[in-house]
Amino acid sequence: MKRISIRHRSPAAESYRAARIKALFNATDDQATRFELDADLDVEDDRWRIGVVVGPSGSGKSSIGARIWDDTAIYSGDGWPDDAPIVDAIAPDSPVDEVTAALSQAGLGDVPAWLRPYTVLSTGQKFRADMARILAERPPRVVVDEFTSVVDRQIARVGAGAFAKAWRRGTGQAVLLTCHYDVLDWLQPDWVYDTATGTFTRGSVQHRRPRINVEVRLGGWSLWPLFKPHHYLDVGPMIAARVYAGFIDGEPVTHLGVSTRGLYFKRAGKSITAVEARAARLVVMPEWQGAGLGTRFLNHVAGLQYAGKGVLPDRAMTTLFHTSHPHLCAALRRDPQWRQISAALHGTNKAKSRASIKGAPRGLAEAGYGGHFRPIQGFRYYGPPT
Known part of the structure; x- marks a missing residue:
């Protein structure tokens, strides 16, 4: 058991205004200059990961945080460079994949925001960037004051x-x-100390994460202008595709386009023609990033196609999905419902493309090579594991 005793003293105010306030409200110097708090916290072991000190402003939370460990454990949001993007400023000696993973885990999945300095981010983005910095640098002990106090409550939760x-x-x-x-x-x-009541409780079982209910609708591309600014590519709607959108309390929060493509292959000497779904334009609105909606929504939509309840009714299909997002790629590799089928991580030999251009009819020789000029990885959905 760790005993924390706080005894704050401040000099008594002697100004005219202070004297008038004392007279008006019958306030005493002892009330204004003295703050005392004794807290018993069962935190002197290494079996817990997250503790919370909660209570109203002025109830001693910051003082407790400063005394749990030494001052070096208190996180400071200072030190962000003004001339470097946050992806460079966070854990500069760590691999870039670890930094982008921390950003995604903290709910800052907007790739354009990774390329901006901390000073130009919104308040909500700054909060998530600070959390990503803590996750990437992983101090053995850290105290975060004013946790979620400056952000919208939806983003906070x-x-x-x-x-x-x-x-x-x-x-x-x-x-x-x-x-x-x-x-x-x-x-x-793992534990909570409430400064309002002076009570300490231990055990995460007392708090259960709320269930998130998502309504899925199938429609067109009318919502794309709302989601497009948060997609990592500057692209338009998919040709001949329909859209699955997820809504929470009537507000659109997730987006995924689905089209179909033909498959032609041989099996046992026979030519086979099949069809599968192709999914793209997966977006989760910023205030819901980090809640795990993206992969669950993708799996749900791919599951609809697999069950024959998708864009082609009564036609069961696998789903093909490509992405450049490193954190999403890692998540799909871990998911037994997906298998990675391709990875173009560098430039490819364009000899065949050059030959095609050379043999093209006059007037079409200026046609380009096509393809993606970025690393991209492909995955196929094969349904729930048997």
């Missing part, structure tokens, strides 16, 4: 859940100081 999930994948202990009780169920902390 989802961001808290994303941080907690990612933090528990590694080692280290984190103490989060907040005046908001709504993040507790999303964090599922």
Whole structure:
């Protein structure tokens, strides 16, 4: 058991205004200059990962956070360079894939935001960038003051859940100081100290993450202008494709386009013609990134095609999906429902393309080589494991 005793003293105010306030409200110098708090925290072991000190402003949370460990454990949002993108500023000595994974785990999945300096990010993006920095640098002990206090409550809850999930994948202990009780169920902390009541409780079972209900609708591309700014490519709608959109409480939060493509192959000497679905334009709105909606939504839509309830009714199909996003690629490789079928991570031999251009009719010789000028990996959905 760790005993934390706080005794704050400040000099009494002697100004005219201070004297008038004392007279008006019968306030005493002792009330204004003294703050005392004794807290007993059962935190002196290494079996826990996340603890929370919660309570109203001015109730001693920051003072407790400063005394749990030494001052070096307190996270400071300083030190972000003004002339470098956050993908360079976070853990500069670590592999880039670890940095992008931390950004995605913290819910900052907008690739354009990775290429911007910290100073130009929105408040919500700054919060997620700070969480990504902690996840990537992985200090053995960290205290985060004013956790989620400066962001929208929707971003706060989802961001808290994303941080907690990612933090528990590694080692280290984190103490989060907040005046908001709504993040507790999303964090599922190992212990909570409430400064309002002076009570300490241990056990994450007391807090359960809320269920997220998503309504899936099938339609056209009318919502694409809303989602396009958050896609990592500057692209338009897919040709001859329909759209699956996910809604939470009537608000669109996820997007995926699905079309079909022909398959031609030989088996046992026979030519076979088949068809499969092709999915692209997967987007999750920023305030819901980090909640795990993206891969679950993709699996749900691919499952509809596999069951014959997709864009071609009564036609069961596998689904082909390509992406350049390293974190999404890693997630699909771990998922037993997907198999990786391709990986173009560098330039390819264009001799065949050159021969085609050379033999093209006059007037078409200026046609380009085509293809993607970026690393891209392909996956195929084969349904739930048997």
